[in-house]
Amino acid sequence: MQSMKLQHGMERELCLSVCVIQLWMESATRKLQGDTRAASLLQLKGEGGGLVVLLHDAASRETRKRSSERPAHRGDRGIIIMSAIRKQLSFQILLLFISCRNINTKTLGATAPPLDPTAPLQKLERSYVLKGDSHTEKVELLNPVSLVLMCTWTGSQNKPTNITGFWSKDGKEIENSRVTVQLENKQYNLKRTFSIASEADLGSYSCDFGGEAKINFVLAVPQMGDERDKPIVSYLGDSVVVPCKLDDSKPTPNTWNWYRANETGKEQIIAGQKFSIKNDEKKTKLVIHDLTADDSGLYYCGAVYGVGITMGRVELKVISFFEPLKPFIAILVEVIILVAAILLYEKSRSKKDYTAAGNGATDQTNTLSSGENNGPEESSSMRQRKV
Amino acid sequence: MPPAAASNLGYTPPDGGWGWAVVFGAFISIGFSYAFPKSLTIYFKEIQEYFDVSYSEIAWVSSVMLASMYAGGPVSSILVNRYGSRPVVMVGGVMVCTAMVLASFGTTIIHLYLCIGVIGGFGLAFNLQPALTIIGTYFHVKRPMANGLAMTGSPVVLSTLAPLNQFLFDSFGWRGSFLILGSIVLNCCVAGSLMRPVNKNASPEPKAEASECNGAAVEETAGTPSANLLTEENQSGSKSPGCMDKFIDFSLFKHRGFLIYLVGNVVMFFGFFAPVVFLAPYAKHLGIDEYSAAFLLSIFALVDMFIRPATGLIGNTKLIRPRIQYFFSFAVSYNGLCHLLCPLADGYVGLVVYAVFLGLAFGMVSALLFEVLMDLVGAHRFSSAVGLVTIIECGPVLLGPPLSGALVDIFGDYKYLYYACGVFMLVPGIFFFIMHYFNYKRLDEEQRQAEAVDMRTSYHSCEEAVELKTGRDDKTVPETEG
Numbered sequence: 019m020q021s022m023k024l025q026h027g028m029e030r031e032l033c034l035s036v037c038v039i040q041l042w043m044e045s046a047t048r049k050l051q052g053d054t055r056a057a058s059l060l061q062l063k064g065e066g067g068g069l070v071v072l073l074h075d076a077a078s079r080e081t082r083k084r085s086s087e088r089p090a091h092r093g094d095r096g097i098i099i100m101s102a103i104r105k106q107l108s109f110q111i112l113l114l115f116i117s118c119r120n121i122n123t124k125t126l127g128a129t130a131p132p133l134d135p136t137a138p139l140q141k142l143e144r145s146y147v148l149k150g151d152s153h154t155e156k157v158e159l160l161n162p163v164s165l166v167l168m169c170t171w172t173g174s175q176n177k178p179t180n181i182t183g184f185w186s187k188d189g190k191e192i193e194n195s196r197v198t199v200q201l202e203n204k205q206y207n208l209k210r211t212f213s214i215a216s217e218a219d220l221g222s223y224s225c226d227f228g229g230e231a232k233i234n235f236v237l238a239v240p241q242m243g244d245e246r247d248k249p250i251v252s253y254l255g256d257s258v259v260v261p262c263k264l265d266d267s268k269p270t271p272n273t274w275n276w277y278r279a280n281e282t283g284k285e286q287i288i289a290g291q292k293f294s295i296k297n298d299e300k301k302t303k304l305v306i307h308d309l310t311a312d313d314s315g316l317y318y319c320g321a322v323y324g325v326g327i328t329m330g331r332v333e334l335k336v337i338s339f340f341e342p343l344k345p346f347i348a349i350l351v352e353v354i355i356l357v358a359a360i361l362l363y364e365k366s367r368s369k370k371d372y373t374a375a376g377n378g379a380t381d382q383t384n385t386l387s388s389g390e391n392n393g394p395e396e397s398s399s400m401r402q403r404k405v
Numbered sequence: 406m407p408p409a410a411a412s413n414l415g416y417t418p419p420d421g422g423w424g425w426a427v428v429f430g431a432f433i434s435i436g437f438s439y440a441f442p443k444s445l446t447i448y449f450k451e452i453q454e455y456f457d458v459s460y461s462e463i464a465w466v467s468s469v470m471l472a473s474m475y476a477g478g479p480v481s482s483i484l485v486n487r488y489g490s491r492p493v494v495m496v497g498g499v500m501v502c503t504a505m506v507l508a509s510f511g512t513t514i515i516h517l518y519l520c521i522g523v524i525g526g527f528g529l530a531f532n533l534q535p536a537l538t539i540i541g542t543y544f545h546v547k548r549p550m551a552n553g554l555a556m557t558g559s560p561v562v563l564s565t566l567a568p569l570n571q572f573l574f575d576s577f578g579w580r581g582s583f584l585i586l587g588s589i590v591l592n593c594c595v596a597g598s599l600m601r602p603v604n605k606n607a608s609p610e611p612k613a614e615a616s617e618c619n620g621a622a623v624e625e626t627a628g629t630p631s632a633n634l635l636t637e638e639n640q641s642g643s644k645s646p647g648c649m650d651k652f653i654d655f656s657l658f659k660h661r662g663f664l665i666y667l668v669g670n671v672v673m674f675f676g677f678f679a680p681v682v683f684l685a686p687y688a689k690h691l692g693i694d695e696y697s698a699a700f701l702l703s704i705f706a707l708v709d710m711f712i713r714p715a716t717g718l719i720g721n722t723k724l725i726r727p728r729i730q731y732f733f734s735f736a737v738s739y740n741g742l743c744h745l746l747c748p749l750a751d752g753y754v755g756l757v758v759y760a761v762f763l764g765l766a767f768g769m770v771s772a773l774l775f776e777v778l779m780d781l782v783g784a785h786r787f788s789s790a791v792g793l794v795t796i797i798e799c800g801p802v803l804l805g806p807p808l809s810g811a812l813v814d815i816f817g818d819y820k821y822l823y824y825a826c827g828v829f830m831l832v833p834g835i836f837f838f839i840m841h842y843f844n845y846k847r848l849d850e851e852q853r854q855a856e857a858v859d860m861r862t863s864y865h866s867c868e869e870a871v872e873l874k875t876g877r878d879d880k881t882v883p884e885t886e887g
Contacts, residue, residue, distance in 0.1 A: 251578035259454045303454070342581030349588035353595055357495075360598040371604075 139164040139213065146233050147205075148172070154234040160269055161324030162215040169208040169225035169233045177201055181228040183208045188221045199227065217326035239323045240268040242330035249333035257307045262319030262330045264300040271321035271328075274302040279316035287317075309336045416605045417545070418784075423601060424543035428551050430599035434494055434536035436558030437593055438529045441501075442470045444566035445521070448579045455579070456514045466517050468803060473526020474533065475799035479653055481534035482792025486653075490535035494597030497531025498590065500524055505587030509580045532593050534791055535600065537775050541784030542603045546721075548779065549729065553717015553772040560710040560768075564703075654789035661847070662781030663790060665840045667797060669833040673737060674801035676829030677770070679809035679822065680744055680763060681705065684756075687819045693753055701760045708764025709771075716772040730841040733777045736769040738834030745827030748820035 145168035146155050183206065185195040199206045208225045214237060224234045243265040252258035274297045277284035289295045294305045302319055314336045320327040449463045484493045504525035511517050536555065544551040573582035657663045684705065688698035719725055725732050743762045750759045775791065782790045809822045
């Protein structure tokens with residue numbers, strides 16, 4: 019057990035030494051009393067009573083110079099204390115937490131934070147009280163934050179005094195996150211601080227109470243609204259406007275990027291002669307000039323937030339002008355055929371009528387009854403005679 | 406019965422036969438005229454982005470098209486008076502087709518205004534007027550039915566064009582869609598080819614038989630046409646053929662019935678279209694989601710589609726036909742009442758009920774709109790009348806929805822819009838009732854007078870004719886031989 023703790027301690031040593039160097043540089047430049055204090059306190063930091071004291075000659079010299087009240091005598095030797103001096107320790111740990119918040123104690127490792135180390139991280143807190151088996155909570159993040167997640171569980175039927183809780187990210191357990199949770203006020207509490215600085219830090223974080231209850235926090239950038247599933251259609255030689263829009267309820271991104279899908283993934287589009295990008299807070303437009311058949315395909319718009327990029331997808335289809343011409347000509351032909359048919363039918367009908375009427379008229383002129391041709395003639399002649 | 410002014414046409418309309426083919430042609434023409442501008446709105450969003458203009462600039466395309474359609478009325482009337490319906494409709498169809506094809510190559514928004522707006526609008530005007538006119542020439546007894554059926558074209562073509570436009574847009578983008586729409590509109594030419602000019606020599610004349618002078622029955626049938634002619638002339642002053650026939654009949658402005666119709670309609674149109682335009686936004690304002698709001702419009706269109714022929718059928722019955730003006734007044738007043746009661750509609754169910762009643766009211770008025778005009782002025786002068794009416798109605802039709810929109814913006818509540826529209830329709834409705842009551846009384850009086858005069862003249866002419874006939878019998882024998 020001890021050796022394991024020693025190993026962990028070695029790792030922590032490394033991390034802490036980095037922190038100390040940072041602090042030393044900071045204190046030299048900023049001359050903040052609190053920081054030097056923190057440097058010495060850092061030595062005393064530990065979990066569950068395990069402390070590691072590191073190189074801090076410079077720090078201790080500083081503290082002596084500043085004549086701080088801190089117990090400088092502790093700083094001279096590397097001591098591993100497995101002690102029960104809880105009160106002082108807890109007080110110092112508290113002070114550490116308060117003043118040391120600008121230092122990244124990343125235990126997850128792989129990706130280095132791409133952000134400016136001098137900028138303080140915003141602190142964000144999310145908590146959830148679980149009454150059942152499991153729950154998923156969505157957390158929308160824009161910028162890098164120091165996220166404190168607090169899980170509270172009311173417990174199951176039998177409430178053991180101690181339960182083992184741990185944290186996991188994306189299904190994989192986080193190292194050194196196992197703790198024994200005490201039952202306080204009929205509740206179990208788990209709390210951990212995470213530093214979310216880049217896209218790799220996003221994902222699903224879960225706190226697990228002894229495998230019985232679990233709360234998932236899904237960390238993500240604001241998602242794009244519903245996307246257009248049908249492609250935008252345009253023509254060869256024409257220009258096209260490809261739009262992308264964020265829902266009004268989502269926050270404004272820092273900027274927009276456009277990408278073109280190719281064999282090896284996404285390739286960023288640079289504005290120039292062929293492409294122009296117009297950004298307008300929550301909307302963006304990509305204008306493509308002089309379309310060619312090669313321009314068909316998938317385009318991605320990315321809303322850039324501090325902590326990641328959210329993608330929207332649009333498909334473009336470029337067709338030639340002959341495509342709509344075919345139905346046009348088809349319908350044109352149909353109209354011409356119908357019109358010709360109707361007019362011809364009418365001509366043939368009227369010929370029959372004309373010949374029939376002609377025969378009828380010649381018959382009627384012989385009798386004195388009103389023939390169509392004679393009728394008006396008779397009445398006009400009648401009128402003439404009336405006058 | 407008020408003198409059926411159309412029976413002075415000089416012939417008996419067929420009331421069937423090829424007439425139904427003509428009704429089908431009119432159905433298509435009228436359908437395209439009313440539905441085409443409304444259905445183009447599907448393309449506006451993409452065109453707006455392509456040309457980088459604001460939404461109101463795009464909406465102008467629709468407004469210019471509608472304005473041209475109404476303003477082209479008199480031009481259309483002149484041409485129909487001169488050349489008949491068929492050539493005008495076919496030219497109109499070709500015009501709209503050319504307009505859409507040119508628009509599909511458009512490079513600026515001004516292009517669209519000119520092509521779709523002006524040329525397209527005029528083309529549609531050349532479709533609307535002749536279609537209405539030719540129904541009057543083919544039908545007399547069954548005319549309300551024919552009118553109702555023809556006006557059904559509007560909702561039917563709209564509900565066909567809306568999904569078709571969406572499909573075309575998804576497949577071809579806006580340019581290709583305009584091209585294909587141009588060819589679809591060319592079907593108006595097919596409709597035009599169906600509009601064969603009516604054969605005016607088809608049936609024997611009752612007037613010609615007056616020379617026979619066989620008893621009172623013949624005199625009466627002879628009396629009524631000439632009496633009508635007389636009353637028509639009394640109302641409007643002498644109508645000399647020749648110059649007047651070629652251009653618009655401005656003497657219509659002295660026609661009592663026409664003036665009543667005009668005044669009432671101008672006020673009515675301020676509140677006619679606005680409730681339909683604002684139905685979906687009002688529903689969304691009440692918190693109803695977008696798809697249910699669109700469904701309200703579908704309900705409205707469906708009810709509208711069925712009520713138009715039904716109204717035509719009712720208008721044809723023996724009870725209603727003589728007093729069809731009262732039926733129209735009732736329809737307009739009912740519209741007004743519907744709008745006034747709309748703000749009481751609560752929630753989605755209330756709005757559905759309102760949409761049904763609105764469809765009923767809208768359909769009734771639309772079906773009767775031109776029928777009553779025909780009834781008042783007669784099929785002879787209908788062409789000029791409708792031209793004058795449409796250009797004067799142009800104002801209220803275009804101003805109505807924006808004014809209502811302004812009302813909504815000022816008060817922030819839709820109920821004032823509905824109150825205003827209700828008043829704008831109820832007042833003309835009551836106006837129509839009162840004025841037509843007096844009009845009918847006057848017309849009956851005039852008819853009685855005219856009949857009395859006619860009886861005397863026909864008696865004299867009968868005597869003369871009898872003399873002449875005996876004289877002519879001697880003469881006709883040598884004529885036929887020669």
